Amino acid sequence: MNMTETRAVCIGGTGRTAELTLGGSSPVLIQTMWKEGILPVLADERALFSLLDKVEILRGLGCRLLRFAVPDMQSAEALCLIAEHCTMPLVADIHFDWNLALRCLEGNVAKIRINPGNIGNKERVKAVVDACREKGRAIRIGVNAGSFPADIAKRVEAKEISRAEGLALTAVREAEVFEELGFENYLVSVKASDVKETVEANEAFVKKCPHVPLHVGVTEAGPLIGGIVKSTMAFSHLLKQGIGATIRVSLSASPEDEVIAAREILSACGLYKGGIKIVSCPRCGRNGFDVHGFINRWEHKLLSMDKDITVAVMGCIVNGRGEGKHADIGITGAGDSVVIFKKGKTVRTIRHKDLNVLNKNADIAFSEELESL
Ligand code: SF4
The missing domain is CATH 3.30.413.10 (Sulfite Reductase Hemoprotein, domain 1)
Structure with a gap:
């Protein structure tokens, strides 16, 4: 597939973070996800500084973006506190409650990951988009097989279309909502836990929306070795075609292992410059x-x-x-x-x-x- 250059999405540049670009002609950036709850930082300064030290270790290994689960309002408060001190752009992972996204955007959180399929009606999605537009933040639309709209789920179940096609169709539909709202500072991810499905879904999405940068990942890829093998197979196939602005290797292992795996994949594909x-x-x-x-x-x-x-x-x-x-x-x-x-x-x-x-x-x-x- 001949890939055209995607739009560039700007991330960071608020608080202590430098501005990064995802997509366009920028190098593929590595990201990972924090694996613990973050409420302790609200009660104990040592927990906050210990977390910030670990973020620096991840940066040293090559990580450039870090995502945190935000399941409740207290976690949103905690993430805002972390983002006030952190020099790496942080991403809030939000499901179901758009108010959590709005709270995170009051702080220096650089990007919101939402799944519009479970955020609710378009008004709620618009509220998050408007806040991101006003504050110059980015959004990732995360689509996976659990978030098919009813009509697409029916077509997949009836085998009228494959799951990969269902994923791509869902992502295209979500992207169209953002385009109609005139918001361009967004990426999309279309993830499956199967290598072939992930590859086909990403390729199908790119055919329809070549200008939208992709966050590439195999979801629930598995334990260290199996997960790296699956991610490597999917990523190398996509990266070779120029698909992928940022990658996350999703493992039942530490964030450090995820970052090292991502770095090695990029390096083997000739896309990671410098370093030992x-x-x-x-x-x-x-x-x-x-x-x-x-x-x-x-x-x-x-x-x-x-x-x-x-x-x-x-x-x-x-x-x-x-x-x-x-x-x-x-x-x-x-x-x-x-x-x-x-x-x-x-x-x-x-x-x-x-x-x-x-x-x-x-x-x-x-x-x-x-x-x-
Ligand atoms: S370098 Fe020496 S020790 Fe290592 S695998 Fe080769 S023969 Fe064995």
Whole structure:
């Protein structure tokens, strides 16, 4: 499918947040969702600052937008408090009660995610749209199989149209409401938990509304490994066609894992620029260095660094240095030692007998060499 450039949607630029653009010629941005309730921030300042610290960790890993569930008015208050202090644009996830959206928009919440299908009549949708227009905020229309209007649900049930077609039709209908209201600062998501359905629904929507930027996701994708596999298959297919302004990998796992997965998918598709790339071996019986332990200790640290380099982590010299010789820096087991190399040349050798149980010496030496790059 030949993709035309979508409209650009502006997000942020209020409070402490910088303005971001989704769609148009902007890079695909990563987002995730907060997985806990946020009411504790209303009662305890330490909870607020701890949450803000975690947001910074997510930013370091590549996250640019963060969504929070807002199930009640107190959560809306809590999100406004977080948005007052947070430098990342925040998204309020609203179902059923449009008043929650209006309350969030009194604060610095950058975007509202609503499902018009469960917000109620058009007057309520219009109230949210008017408030977003007045305050310069964005909206995502989130459509999934649970939100088919009755007539489309009937056609899907009768197998007159597929579920993917039903999703796309529903999204087009919702988008038309926003167009009639003259509001353009919105994105759409059409999500299913099935890869093929997600791909077909997004493609069908793009055929009808090529100018509307898409938030791409596979909903309820599953646990870490299964969810990443499904998301990768769907996203790579869509991203290759230029479909997707922002992505969320939805996993029964941490937000950090979601962000890393999204980043790796974008990177493999050639759509994530900069940052550290990690090349590591799976480890086998030849290993003279605990690759898994090193990756567990270093992955988040490395991915949070503002360096555009490749790091190789290999178990042994058999393949280690050869495979990793193009890396800017690498670490590998080598006989009775662990070797740190740069562009294939050894710069440090630490004997096994000098490694303590936590590999502290190797970590310190690696850290020093990394610092100098
Ligand atoms: S680099 Fe060495 S330890 Fe790692 S998988 Fe290859 S042969 Fe095994």
